[in-house]
Amino acid sequence: MNDVVADKRIPVGISACLLGQKVRFDGGHKRSRYCLDILSECFEFQSFCPEMAIGLGTPRQPIRLVDLPEGRRAVGTKNRDLDVTEALQDYAEQVHKEATNLCGYILMKGSPSCGMERVKVYHPNGNPNVAGAGLFAERLMQLHPALPVEEEGRLKDHVLRENFITRVFVYHDWLTQVVPHLTLHEIIQFHSRHKYQLMAHHYQGYKNIGRFLAQEAPRLSLEETADRYIHELMGYLKKPATRKTHTNVLMHLLGYLKKHLDGATRHDLLSAIDDYRTNKVHLIVPLALLKHYLKRYGSEYVQQQVYLDPYPHELGLRNYI
Numbered sequence: 218m219n220d221v222v223a224d225k226r227i228p229v230g231i232s233a234c235l236l237g238q239k240v241r242f243d244g245g246h247k248r249s250r251y252c253l254d255i256l257s258e259c260f261e262f263q264s265f266c267p268e269m270a271i272g273l274g275t276p277r278q279p280i281r282l283v284d285l286p287e288g289r290r291a292v293g294t295k296n297r298d299l300d301v302t303e304a305l306q307d308y309a310e311q312v313h314k315e316a317t318n319l320c321g322y323i324l325m326k327g328s329p330s331c332g333m334e335r336v337k338v339y340h341p342n343g344n345p346n347v348a349g350a351g352l353f354a355e356r357l358m359q360l361h362p363a364l365p366v367e368e369e370g371r372l373k374d375h376v377l378r379e380n381f382i383t384r385v386f387v388y389h390d391w392l393t394q395v396v397p398h399l400t401l402h403e404i405i406q407f408h409s410r411h412k413y414q415l416m417a418h419h420y421q422g423y424k425n426i427g428r429f430l431a432q433e434a435p436r437l438s439l440e441e442t443a444d445r446y447i448h449e450l451m452g453y454l455k456k457p458a459t460r461k462t463h464t465n466v467l468m469h470l471l472g473y474l475k476k477h478l479d480g481a482t483r484h485d486l487l488s489a490i491d492d493y494r495t496n497k498v499h500l501i502v503p504l505a506l507l508k509h510y511l512k513r514y515g516s517e518y519v520q521q522q523v524y525l526d527p528y529p530h531e532l533g534l535r536n537y538i
């Protein structure tokens with residue numbers, strides 16, 4: 218990951234307890250080895266503990282989400298008079314306003330503040346009722362829908378992990394390469410580089426955004442175009458790519474080589490793609506072969522596709538999907 222380190226690591230927010238900080242209600246932490254030992258090589262983590270930030274201190278009385286007649290509230294498990302609902306939501310607004318460089322956010326699961334989903338919400342009588350999102354996380358996601366967000370626990374799933382890291386790199390590319398010198402030309406160039414990445418995640422989204430840029434964008438202001446483009450793109454990328462959709466992209470990429478390959482080489486490539494489609498090998502196998510030939514014979518357009526190298530290969534993500 219030397220390229221990224223030399224370049225500058227990508228700023229990513231994270232629940233402070235995942236970095237091993239002793240900020241939990243019981244004075245403990247939830248250190249994530251994957252975040253600290255692997256992802257910190259390419260992500261520059263900025264930690265936030267909403268409960269500490271609003272002055273709860275540690276150790277502290279735990280809080281929980283309760284659906285009260287006046288709405289969903291974050292209250293003390295023992296003392297209902299402790300109500301930190303607005304404080305958590307206000308802190309999310311503060312983080313949103315101040316940490317504008319973030320390209321992603323990793324949250325602690327199950328927390329009434331930081332949980333992204335499936336956080337227990339209690340009935341006023343004390344019984345678990347439904348599931349929801351922690352109040353800090355929920356507000357942050359509402360304020361910043363383009364921001365890639367994931368829970369640390371879900372990063373154990375190879376497909377979700379690859380999806381999240383891909384989105385962080387795409388968003389970082391957008392914030393650093395397009396936003397500082399925004400023009401319609403830059404947006405179209407960016408889109409052009411991400412076409413196959415988007416196609417792998419969401420074929421209809423790929424068509425919709427293409428249509429938007431060609432037909433609607435010229436009638437909108439630059440800011441409206443950029444805003445709508447990035448929100449739609451990041452929304453479509455949330456859908457993880459599958460073997461079927463990757464296979465479709467691989468076949469498209471192979472199409473760029475048809476004039477340059479002899480029958481035997483084309484057969485080898487098709488076999489590798491089919492082995493991937495039928496679950497015999499991981500994505501890295503057909504992709505490594507394709508990249509080898511695209512480097513030699515591919516047009517400038519196909520060689521610049523982010524899909525070929527969406528993140529540092531040292532992360533090894535395509536060895537598992």
Ligand code: SF4
Nearest residue numbers: 233234266325328331
């Ligand atoms: S889950 Fe969030 S609020 Fe709870 S200790 Fe971790 S960082 Fe703090």
